[in-house]
Amino acid sequence: MHSRKKRLIPPTVEEIASEKLRLEKIQKLHKLVFTEIESESFTDEGFTLSEKAMMISPDIYTFLNFRRNLLLSKLSQVPKEDQVKILSSELELLTRIIKDSPKSYTLWFHRQWVLLQCQNVAEIMTKELALCDYMLKKDNRNFHVWNYRSWVVALEGNQGVNDEMEFTKTMIYRDFSNFSAWHYRTKVVKQKFPDQVPVEFIISELSMLKNAYFTCPNDQSVWNYHRWLLLGLENIKIVGISPRTYKTCPNELILGFSHSLSGLDSQSVGVSDGWEPAEGTWEPLHTKPFSYIWKFIPSKPFNNAVEIRLNPVNTQVCDFNKNCTFTNLIYKYKKANDEYEFKADGQEDIEIFEQELANINELLDIEEEDINQVLLRKAQIVEVLAFSVPVSGYFDQAVDCYKRLIQKDPRHKVFYEEQLDAFTALKLYRKSQIEPSSLKLKAKLLGLG
């Protein structure tokens, strides 16, 4: 399917002539079928013609609609046992045709329709899964087959989720350079663990991934899955605030979060003024359900050092993916000289991220040259670490990665620059080290113009 070479030699006179003949025959067939359709009757001859039409021109869904009507008419005229026979021979016919045209939307839809007419789906399921196996062996990236497979599994109420895990694992071991298999695996993992993916599972997946990215470090599908896997471990954090420092108490706080959130209230985010809890209202910057930036307006003006705790147990707040939890870092304004400066206290559990960073560094050490995909993933992981471990060298490491990427891969310069901008604009960082190019983005993100 992939790497089909384009024909370089122009066709000969004989080839053009025989192709013309072939097309004339096909047009004749089409005319015959349209005549049948217009006659508005369901005959045996029409049935045979529609079969030929399905084989020669499967993408013309008018013919398939016609065939479906023919089948319905046939099914209504025969007893139940014969119905099963008709439908199973239709499935067999479809199997033959689909093997020649594996990427025809209309044929797969037709197959779904036929399956829905069958009463005994449970029996046929093994055969359908076997067909998917066979088709995926021939082309493991055919999304029609993957979609059909997941549709068939869902028909029977997703009972086989463990089998599906095994299946995706087999496909990955057969050829891990396969976005479809990894993507399907993410869906199956979500089905198996609807709330939070347990850490033991993540660790075992990471050990398989390590073998994969050492074997083929520039394979994007592996890093995609790696990122997805670790996203669930990234806690919701505050990544920026305005004002960052103050001499006189602020009237309001504008907070930037790492995830876009909805439903913020005083129960989920505890703001205190010195020792006392501060009452107030939360407003999202954007009117849509989820927003990265929220404004807190205290009922009474602040007097003292402000402290913000993100309550780990919350019922109202959710992030877009509904699977992240709040960090246990505590954010405070601390007095330094005659100003208050925003700082984060505490440390998150970052063991998994540190381990992955160590693995990636091990990989980069063996290579003579940086590999873009590896370096980008390193930058992303170091970003997470920079926000999770408040005073650390991780910020510099992340900036360094992006700068190396900008140099190594100028084709994607703008992408790396934007990532770097967003990162530096949002970071808790000393005023003097924020890059000027990010001011515009920063202002935008903080809703200041």
Next chain:
Amino acid sequence: MEELISITYDSILIGTDTPTSILAAALSRDGEKILHIDRSSYYGSIDGTLAFHEFLSLASSGDSPTFREFCIHIMPNEDEECMKFPRRFNIDLQPKFVYSVGDVVDWTVNCGVSLYLEFKPLEAGVIWDKNGIRRVPCNKSEIFANEALSVVEKRLLMKFIEFCSKSIEEGNFDVNVRFVDVMAEKKLPQHLQNILLYAILLIEDTNVSFAEALSRMEKYVSSLGIYKDNCALLYPMYGSSDIPQGFCRMCAVYEGTYVITDELAIEDVCEIDGLQVVTSSFGPLRGKKVFVNSVYASLDKQVTIELENSSFRAAILCRGIIKEAEGPVLFSIPPMEFGNASVVYVLQLGESSSTVPAGYSMLHVWTAEGNADIIQSFIASVPVEIVFLATYKHTVVRCSGTLNHVYNPGGYEILKHFVHAKELFNKEKGNHEFLPLRHTEEEDVLKDI
């Protein structure tokens, strides 16, 4: 008999080894009247698959330029099955295999000889050393899944393979440098070098050039997984002589005449009245041209015989089987493991190849230089009982003189056999088509429209 001597043939070919048989088929397809003869009870000549008693008889018939120094180290008892039913036990004089994708398959399929042949996927990539017998990873998926290699080793091996792919694409490398030197320069550890040389590329001469190794690698990569996952090679069922036999059959289908019998004595070839006359025990055989293989080189009174590379070989009949497998297995014994100066290849044929009955396996061993002690040494490391052990030397000979000599390059690949046959064909026939297409695929539903 009378028919034989009454016709003047366009070409008379003497000897039924692989290149001579390919040439016979090609000439016959081109319209020549062919007489193909061999003094033998079997097809294949020096590429033949011999029944047990035929092998014993060849072993006692003395030295020839091609095969000499037959020595039977272990002889079975008279009541052994191979002595009572020798036709059930078959020995390849020079085992052959075919890459799943390539010119050999294309030519064989195009001209229709493939209809007479059956193949089994050959499992290669099995290293046999002092530590035992184990399958080593031979492609990306196997490297990924392999538990014995560390992630760093996986990366090193993959990096080198990627470097080779890049070199193939860009074509900018020093053609004279040796493959082993390139591997050493890239600091590939010895055990990984062994995997590449002996498990993947099946190199026999360690001085092989980088260019030759790359072309092997290309063939290997494009042949992987075509007929069976992780297999690149095919072995002909019933033994290697089936290949020349298939071409002889094609020649016969196009009205070639065959005389293959022990009772045919071929005495002399001389020119009389512009025709070549072969004096035989069946009478004088007349033809416009005569081709002889190396067995009959001495029919040419002015022949010069050059000895080219030689190999040490063994045929070992075992009760039992070393590695259970669906089909034939090729073991690679790296140099120095059992005192062998160069790599030793061992082809295991069990019941599935239809060359031996159930409960037995035939091992075909070959290496550049060796002796019986080496063989005893590695056989002692496996739990099978040896029923028969014979060793012999094979030498490639190049003959020239007044007759047309068909060069047989030996070795396990038959691409070169094709190439030599084609050269001889082109010399006689200019740009006539060599083994033209026999079979065209036809369809179709459109026939009745």
